[in-house]
Amino acid sequence: xxxxxxxxxxxxxxxxxxxxxxxxxxxxxxxxxxxxxxxxxxxxxxxxxxxxxxxxxxxxxxxxxxxxxxxxxxxxxxxxxxxxxxxxxxxxxxxxxxxxxxxxxxxxxxxxxxxxxxxxxxxxxxxxxxxxxxxxxxxxxxxxxxxxxxxxxxxxxxxxxxxxxxxxxxxxxxxxxxxxxxxxxxxxxxxxxxxxxxxxxxxxxxxxxxxxxxxxxxxxxxxxxxxxxxxxxxxxxxxxxxxxxxxxxxxxxxxxxxxxxxxxxxxxxxxxxxxxxxxxxxxxxxxxxxxxxxxxxxxxxxxxxxxxxxxxxxxxxxxxxxxxxxxxxxxxxxxxxxxxxxxxxxxxxxxx
Amino acid sequence: xxxxxxxxxxxxxxxxxxxxxxxxxxxxxxxxxxxxxxxxxxxxxxxxxxxxxxxxxxxxxxxxxxxxxxxxxxxxxxxxxxxxxxxxxxxxxxxxxxxxxxxxxxxxxxxxxxxxxxxxxxxxxxxxxxxxxxxxxxxxxxxxxxxxxxxxxxxxxxxxxxxxxxxxxxxxxxxxxxxxxxxxxxxxxxxxxxxxxxxxxxxxxxxxxxxxxxxxxxxxxxxxxxxxxxxxxxxxxxxxxxxxxxxxxxxxxxxxxxxxxxxxxxxxxxxxxxxxxxxxxxxxxxxxxxxxxxxxxxxxxxxxxxxxxxxxxxxxxxxxxxxxxxxxxxxxxxxxxxxxxxxxxxxxxxxx
Numbered sequence: 001x002x003x004x005x006x007x008x009x010x011x012x013x014x015x016x017x018x019x020x021x022x023x024x025x026x027x028x029x030x031x032x033x034x035x036x037x038x039x040x041x042x043x044x045x046x047x048x049x050x051x052x053x054x055x056x057x058x059x060x061x062x063x064x065x066x067x068x069x070x071x072x073x074x075x076x077x078x079x080x081x082x083x084x085x086x087x088x089x090x091x092x093x094x095x096x097x098x099x100x101x102x103x104x105x106x107x108x109x110x111x112x113x114x115x116x117x118x119x120x121x122x123x124x125x126x127x128x129x130x131x132x133x134x135x136x137x138x139x140x141x142x143x144x145x146x147x148x149x150x151x152x153x154x155x156x157x158x159x160x161x162x163x164x165x166x167x168x169x170x171x172x173x174x175x176x177x178x179x180x181x182x183x184x185x186x187x188x189x190x191x192x193x194x195x196x197x198x199x200x201x202x203x204x205x206x207x208x209x210x211x212x213x214x215x216x217x218x219x220x221x222x223x224x225x226x227x228x229x230x231x232x233x234x235x236x237x238x239x240x241x242x243x244x245x246x247x248x249x250x251x252x253x254x255x256x257x258x259x260x261x262x263x264x265x266x267x268x269x270x271x272x273x274x275x276x277x278x279x280x281x282x283x284x285x286x287x288x289x290x291x292x293x294x295x296x297x298x299x300x301x302x303x304x305x306x307x308x309x310x311x312x313x314x315x316x317x318x319x320x321x322x323x324x325x326x327x328x329x330x331x332x333x334x335x336x337x338x339x340x341x342x343x344x345x346x347x348x349x350x351x352x
Numbered sequence: 353x354x355x356x357x358x359x360x361x362x363x364x365x366x367x368x369x370x371x372x373x374x375x376x377x378x379x380x381x382x383x384x385x386x387x388x389x390x391x392x393x394x395x396x397x398x399x400x401x402x403x404x405x406x407x408x409x410x411x412x413x414x415x416x417x418x419x420x421x422x423x424x425x426x427x428x429x430x431x432x433x434x435x436x437x438x439x440x441x442x443x444x445x446x447x448x449x450x451x452x453x454x455x456x457x458x459x460x461x462x463x464x465x466x467x468x469x470x471x472x473x474x475x476x477x478x479x480x481x482x483x484x485x486x487x488x489x490x491x492x493x494x495x496x497x498x499x500x501x502x503x504x505x506x507x508x509x510x511x512x513x514x515x516x517x518x519x520x521x522x523x524x525x526x527x528x529x530x531x532x533x534x535x536x537x538x539x540x541x542x543x544x545x546x547x548x549x550x551x552x553x554x555x556x557x558x559x560x561x562x563x564x565x566x567x568x569x570x571x572x573x574x575x576x577x578x579x580x581x582x583x584x585x586x587x588x589x590x591x592x593x594x595x596x597x598x599x600x601x602x603x604x605x606x607x608x609x610x611x612x613x614x615x616x617x618x619x620x621x622x623x624x625x626x627x628x629x630x631x632x633x634x635x636x637x638x639x640x641x642x643x644x645x646x647x648x649x650x651x652x653x654x655x656x657x658x659x660x661x662x663x664x665x666x667x668x669x670x671x672x673x674x675x676x677x678x679x680x681x682x683x684x685x686x687x688x689x690x691x692x693x694x695x696x697x698x699x700x701x702x703x704x
Contacts, residue, residue, distance in 0.1 A: 172573065173577075301573045
């Protein structure tokens with residue numbers, strides 16, 4: 001099966017390196033042969049090997065958006081000070097994904113991958129490739145937050161600080177249903193054809209519906225009322241915004257990649273590390289944790305995250321105020337990043 | 353075209369009377385021949401003809417749910433005191449709708465109907481059939497609220513009191529996009545087939561997705577977290593609730609009916625009565641208005657309604673607190689109806 005996917009290249013996402021981890025056993029069973037993780041690093045590991053920050057990626061995003069928004073010499077995540085490793089999640093189009101693996105695992109046959117698989121693979125990569133045994137900080141948003149929670153639970157001695165932004169440790173029924181609707185938007189398009197399309201263009205209707213659903217839940221009602229799409233880019237009218245951003249962003253994505261990540265998102269649950277007990281799992285965390293929900297997030301609302309951070313021995317809520325809701329993650333709200341930076345600076349200054 | 357729709361009968365919705373209004377000119381152009389409105393009345397019109405309460409219906413609902421929840425001898429909407437007229441909105445399956453009109457207007461060719469068409473037809477019906485020239489109260493939820501707002505703007509001398517529950521006077525971009533996704537859920541099902549299906553069963557996948565989207569936005573995230581589906585009915589597990597309620601409720605509905613109402617919902621805007629000015633339109637209202645958004649409503653949030661009620665000369669906000677969100681309208685939250693009753697009792701006691 002050949003799928004035409006020019007989008008998942010360095011041309012569109014900036015430079016990255018592929019690191020092979022060999023055949024990788026998956027929690028749902030089976031093996032992903034020759035697992036490749038797409039990695040981007042900035043800064044240098046110091047002699048003490050204690051300045052490494054791990055940044056996992058979110059649904060449909062790659063290392064690029066994390067670098068553009070969160071990392072830089074003028075940021076708290078400063079490559080002059082830290083060795084910052086962005087690792088693309090499995091299935092996101094750059095790491096091993098439905099469109100770039102061979103044979104039995106390609107396309108719709110890509111195996112079920114869990115957040116725990118990503119975190120185990122990332123731990124192996126950091127250890128084997130970079131010799132990193134402890135992380136000064138793990139910070140990620142949305143599915144990146146799911147990975148951040150999982151890191152803190154699964155490797156309590158390796159994570160000194162953790163900052164899950166706009167994401168829960170265990171997915172909720174509501175979020176499961178929302179994610180399901182995102183996936184349904186794709187699979188209900190006859191062009192998806194059981195995952196055997198030749199190009200995302202054949203699934204364009206499904207991808208556009210997927211984009212509209214992401215828009216309905218991604219921004220807040222207040223954001224729409226205040227016509228904040230005007231500050232996302234040069235969109236003279238709401239129809240322009242819908243066509244060029246809501247639809248445009250999603251049309252180029254690989255449907256099978258979104259489905260692989262969607263299933264993973266739906267099934268995120270750190271409780272799996274403690275016989276199903278969320279309390280027992282979060283109670284294991286040794287890291288200092290700042291949970292940073294976004295005030296107007298419609299599917300990872302602060303209330304859901306407040307219940308979880310209360311179960312973390314050394315955890316604090318740091319709510320980020322933004323009417324941009326979940327999409328605030330891409331820093332369309334000029335007030336967003338200063339809040340994130342404030343909390344990350346304070347967290348990194350904490351002795352642990 | 354014969355569509356098998358046993359659902360839209362008195363067997364399922366209780367008794368109603370059909371009243372013909374003749375050929376009815378539509379705001380979007382064209383004529384709906386022999387418009388029939390399905391009406392249910394309770395109580396008696398008094399000699400002064402000043403005890404009439406109009407109750408319009410919401411998306412996918414009929415007079416039945418309004419009667420079950422809001423009307424009765426133990427309610428403020430008491431048939432012993434008031435002449436209560438429930439009028440099913442055009443397109444809802446009981447009044448003239450895609451499946452029950454003939455020939456050129458049937459099925460997918462059902463014309464575009466606006467909230468203003470419903471309100472003009474209702475005014476004609478009340479006047480011609482019941483001799484009612486003034487309403488003690490108009491009260492409706494969701495699309496029923498859209499009709500309530502339109503009544504107060506369009507017929508300011510005929511509406512003494514108005515209580516729009518969980519609905520805006522002008523639809524928002526966010527709500528437009530949400531409604532679009534509900535409609536897309538149906539039309540993306542190949543079984544919809546341009547509206548020429550023989551039975552809703554052929555569109556079952558689309559209707560189930562429609563139901564899941566209604567569930568994602570209809571209840572609040574807090575409602576899901578607290579597993580409040582357990583108090584909606586006898587559902588041992590969340591999967592049971594999804595199958596029997598979220599899917600089950602929607603599977604029997606007529607896709608073309610939902611699309612007719614969906615378009616109407618999307619395009620609701622009282623500003624059309626005042627050259628596009630929301631302020632000028634709402635400024636015309638003479639009724640005493642209590643706007644009653646539901647605190648956790650995800651698509652008709654209190655903030656959107658607060659902006660509108662501020663433009664009404666004699667308007668007040670009365671927020672209904674419920675984690676059931678928009679679906680609170682069906683009174684699954686035992687704390688919902690007492691709040692509604694309190695405000696309606698006070699509103700009806702107001703001299704106007």
